[in-house]
Amino acid sequence: SSIFNKRNVQRIVESSYPRCTAMEFLSEQSVVRGPPPAGSIKPRPAKRTAFRKFYERGDFPIAVQHDGVANKIAWKVEIENLDYHYFLPLFFDGLCETEFPYEFFARQGVHDLLEHGGNKILPVVPQLIIPIKNALNLRNRQVLCTTLKVIQHLVVSAEMVGEALVPYYRQILPILSIFKHMDVNLGDGIEYSQQKRENIGVLIRETLELFERYGGENAYINIKYMIPTYGSCM
Amino acid sequence: MVTHKVPDLPTCLEEKHSLGESSTSCKEELNTNDTKMSKVSEVVTKADIKPKSMHRAKIWSDDVENLYRFQQAGYRDEVEYKQVKQVDEVECWPETGFVKKLQRRDNTFYYYNRQRECEDKDVPKVKVYVY
Numbered sequence: 001s002s003i004f005n006k007r008n009v010q011r012i013v014e015s016s017y018p019r020c021t022a023m024e025f026l027s028e029q030s031v032v033r034g035p036p037p038a039g040s041i042k043p044r045p046a047k048r049t050a051f052r053k054f055y056e057r058g059d060f061p062i063a064v065q066h067d068g069v070a071n072k073i074a075w076k077v078e079i080e081n082l083d084y085h086y087f088l089p090l091f092f093d094g095l096c097e098t099e100f101p102y103e104f105f106a107r108q109g110v111h112d113l114l115e116h117g118g119n120k121i122l123p124v125v126p127q128l129i130i131p132i133k134n135a136l137n138l139r140n141r142q143v144l145c146t147t148l149k150v151i152q153h154l155v156v157s158a159e160m161v162g163e164a165l166v167p168y169y170r171q172i173l174p175i176l177s178i179f180k181h182m183d184v185n186l187g188d189g190i191e192y193s194q195q196k197r198e199n200i201g202v203l204i205r206e207t208l209e210l211f212e213r214y215g216g217e218n219a220y221i222n223i224k225y226m227i228p229t230y231g232s233c234m
Numbered sequence: 235m236v237t238h239k240v241p242d243l244p245t246c247l248e249e250k251h252s253l254g255e256s257s258t259s260c261k262e263e264l265n266t267n268d269t270k271m272s273k274v275s276e277v278v279t280k281a282d283i284k285p286k287s288m289h290r291a292k293i294w295s296d297d298v299e300n301l302y303r304f305q306q307a308g309y310r311d312e313v314e315y316k317q318v319k320q321v322d323e324v325e326c327w328p329e330t331g332f333v334k335k336l337q338r339r340d341n342t343f344y345y346y347n348r349q350r351e352c353e354d355k356d357v358p359k360v361k362v363y364v365y
Contacts, residue, residue, distance in 0.1 A: 076341075076343075115348075
């Protein structure tokens with residue numbers, strides 16, 4: 001009898017393709033199942049943040065205004081008198097939040113602190129890396145957009161901040177590398193999310209370009225090391 | 235900054251204003267009591283200044299932007315803010331001249347951006363007072 005009998009083929013196939021039976025392999029409509037998805041772009045659940053705990057306890061010098069102003073928070077203390085080493089990392093920690101009012105206060109609070117911080121921001125940059133990394137690791141689209149805009153603001157908020165971020169590219173850029181391709185090719189259609197600054201691919205490219213412009217001489221090579229597909233803008 | 239028609243001040247107040255801004259020799263002649271009295275009279279007189287009319291803004295401009303920021307903080311305009319808070323100057327961004335920080339009536343602070351905040355849809359909501 002031929003060695004290519006049914007029993008021998010069955011042994012060969014099952015040893016080579018343990019997840020596929022011989023009958024499946026031999027049938028014309030058989031499809032070999034691939035590996036399971038890794039979930040690199042799957043959103044992770046957010047943990048309870050320190051920002052939420054401090055906000056509920058009333059430790060933040062912010063007051064809620066119910067008089068119809070939608071995008072402003074009122075500060076009980078002048079921002080110039082705040083301890084940035086204490087408050088700025090806490091507000092950055094709130095970037096992981098997605099629920100109102102935590103998300104609003106974190107986003108607007110970070111914006112106000114960066115806008116009026118001046119030279120108080122640079123010494124605090126190393127303490128901001130872990131909150132930024134936690135926010136990016138959530139892989140939540142909305143959190144990603146907010147965090148990228150915050151990073152862009154941080155880079156231009158004060159002098160030398162861009163260069164201070166260069167040693168931390170290996171913490172921040174891997175996530176950007178995963179989502180860098182998320183851009184939509186509509187041909188001649190209008191991409192409204194780009195207009196509203198919610199297109200992740202475009203936001204990542206803008207952020208990387210700001211890193212390169214404000215990061216000094218070593219910025220480009222460090223970005224290229226982490227994201228090989230990035231092209232220089234200078 | 236906000237420009238508006240200021241009514242003609244009485245001459246005595248003008249003299250007191252000019253004395254307050256004059257050379258040091260004039261200041262040395264004034265007693266502290268006199269300066270306090272002049273400041274009190276200035277406050278009393280400024281409190282009496284009320285706008286004669288109001289209309290809504292139609293086109294955005296730097297003045298409209300500043301009026302928008304004052305009205306967001308709960309004031310009519312710069313005149314009322316200086317009157318209520320007893321300050322001489324309002325903190326502004328040096329690059330654009332827009333209002334940077336305001337203190338509300340409940341003593342909380344509002345901070346504003348360097349760039350324009352008043353959108354086109356909010357321009358008709360801005361009240362422009364004429365004195």
